[in-house]
Amino acid sequence: MNLDSLLLMRDELLLTLIILVLLVAEIIMSPKNKKYIIQLALGLFGLYTIISFMPIPKGSLFGGSYQTYPLVHYFKAILATGVFLILLQSVDWIKEKLLPYDFSAEFFILLFASLLGLNFMMSAGDFLMFYLGLELSTMPIIALTTFEFWNHRSIEAGVKYVMLASLSSAILLFGVSLVYATAGSINFDVIKGALHLPLLEIIGLIMIFIGIGFKISLVPFHFWAADVYEGAPTVISNYLSVISKGAAVYVLMTLLFITFTAFQKEWNWIMYGTAILTMVVGNLFALRQQNMKRFLAFSSIAQAGFILLAMLSNNALGVKAIVYFLLIYIFSNVAAFGVVHVISLKTGKENIDDYNGLYITNPKLSLVLMIALFSLAGIPPVAGFFAKFFLYAAAASKGYYVLIFIAVLNVTISLYYYLLPVRAAFLRRSDKAIPYFKSDNYSRLAFIITMIGLLVLGLYSGVFEFISHISNIL
Template identity: 45%
Template sequence: MFLKLGKDRSNESYMTIVNALLLANVVIGFFGNEEGVLFAEMFRTNKLMVLEKNILNLGMLIISMQSFVWLKTHKHVPEFYILLLSTMLGMFFMISAGNLLMFYLGLELSTIPLAAAANFDLAKRRSSEAAMKLIFSSAFSSSLLLFGISLIYGTTGTLIFSQIPLHLGNNPLQIFAFILLLAGLAFKISVAPFHLWTADVYEGAPVAVTSFLSVVSKGAVLFVFVSVLYTVFKPLAGAWYNMLFILSLLTIIIGNLFAIRQDNFKRFLAFSSIAQVGFILVGISGSSTFGSASVVYFVLIYVFSNLAAFGVISLVSSITGNESISNYRGFYKTNPVLSWILTLALFSLAGVPPTAGFFGKFFLLFAGAGKGNYWFITIAALNMIISFYYYLRIVKAIFMDENDHPIPRVLIPLMPRLALYTCIAGVLAVGFISYIYDYIHSLSRGM
């Protein structure tokens, strides 16, 4: 018992230091940044990329603070941070890539440590299964990406982002290469029908890793996805608009329909995230400054909203082991604070005003309407009504359903409490502080 307490205190001290360093990293990240290119345009940076990286840094800090209860008794705390920070490094390389080869290396560096992190609960078989499924799906998507990159190089003679558009046209081989690249990236962000790995990996991985996959990993790929479409493959905009049109509606509908059927909270949020990606594709399809700004703005909102939900689930799972939605019946009677936090997070994910999620989806639909395809926007908007059902179903269970054995009262330590309050502040404030969207929009003009 004494050794266990000593280990807990050691882990707590370690995590306190790491969280302080992560907070310093978020703060320092906004100062002293310069724009430019290095190594023959293999690495580039600008103010928008710096903001995107800082959004990911913020997500990493919140996840670290929320993982306090789970990690304080774990044997491998340093290894957990090494894996996630290695993944973050790969994401930063990927965001700043100015070369397809550099982009691919960053993508792989961000994927391989994450697969190891998915297997971090070594004693649980489903954690190992999650890691294997993530590895297999990543290997398949990487092969598609490499094949597409090789065809792009073969038809253009260059891998540099700024040079590729000069050699693109209506060449069928180039369009086929783009389809391969699109399919590879679609696997990474769980676009239907490339989403089949998502729910199983989310369910099997530890909650902290699931949070990272859902928010930070997906956000990084979305940032790159927008940049690549709007700059590198801009000459093929007519072709990829039709592809996004089909993929976005398919993704929203499948995400919504499967989310209705879920009882495991992590699987539920997996299909919820798939539906959210569908709405993001609607914004991207607008192919405009508004599209780029709305995606970055929505990812920022998504960080706060999704991590607020995962923060509650992480606490409850770490202390009680409960991950089923049915177990949350009557949750308000024993945990009123956590109930309201979870409810606000679900409202934001559903797009209920006055939460920030409403403004995020409004700007995505507004950006998508830039092409004048109002049937497209109408179908997407109607799917928001479907999403209200499965989000409000959980709210009903929390506040209105009876439960003879509700989840017992969960004490909230300081670190997770600060993380949850930060998320709720973001959910309530980001939508009303218009400067945030205006600032992101001003940075997006330079794309």
């Protein structure tokens, strides 16, 4: 092993370096200079995001426990972009809430550590690396969930999250131990070829699916999502619903499509049932929500159900449909959560009724909200339509027409509730409308980037062609 081969894990090494620099900066900076940590972290992470788009060759390290190939590398770059957008939105929150307590450096360190864990989890070549990455990504986020520690709701969200996350990871580990017993190894490549005791291995696979399904918040395991999203700081809800969910979907995809592809007949039925349950339950509960954060939580549960449509296909079309959908989903959900975050920070209001008359007082913000929700709903000129279309195409390639019909019914339901906040903002009038306010330059930049992303990604086909060019991983 030499330096060149170590550079295969450039993303992770750079991220570790940033974390160390921030740790040192936190120690040596004098208290009155602490506010420059925000600029330092933003600058370093922006640089990292740009560097992460440069190509890395295919290869593996440490006896195959770390693997990298173009698709996973560019997916890491997409996640880094998403985290950068979330950071831009969170600057005013950090300045207002965390700087007085001198917690800003810890916020960045924990967030970057979680992203590091997700990167390792996606590049894992065996279950040990996978489990370590999963835990490294979960634990900092649990700590961040409780960061508004003067607020009872934030602590309660943290307690719920830490308990259920530990339960799900314990169940996942038991599944891993069963798979280890049947295959005699924890390497994905060995497990793929060794299928001695199918029944035990299927039980193990179901337990692993429960563990990952918890992170994606699929329906029997979704109970934590709404409570944690509502109680946690909005920035962290944003991260949970976008970045951590996206990475978990990617890992589930590689596990099912590559490692456990021999059991496709069995897991197809699990996916089929879970997809229907997730879409229906997510949509029906989203209908009756008044709080915007709970509303977006259930909408993100329903979106996870749509992703499972493409999981059924087990072919290259499925891979590119999932990656493209996640790319669009990151942009649209970051924009929607960003609007909720800005309004909740400036006025403390989070209910849909509070948005009445928003268009008159804050026209630009309500336009951003409208485009983001249209993209989540899948209305044509915006990118979300094409993302959903490819998911349907992937499911149709294996002939699941009944499932597609159910999905289309669910999209119709979801149109109703996605249009509720838009109706409140544009058509309703209110005497107590949210007054005009100027959001800071960082969150404006984030909104501009997401809007350009949503409009360009839908109209310009080059991105999808690039994804389909690199997604031949099966």
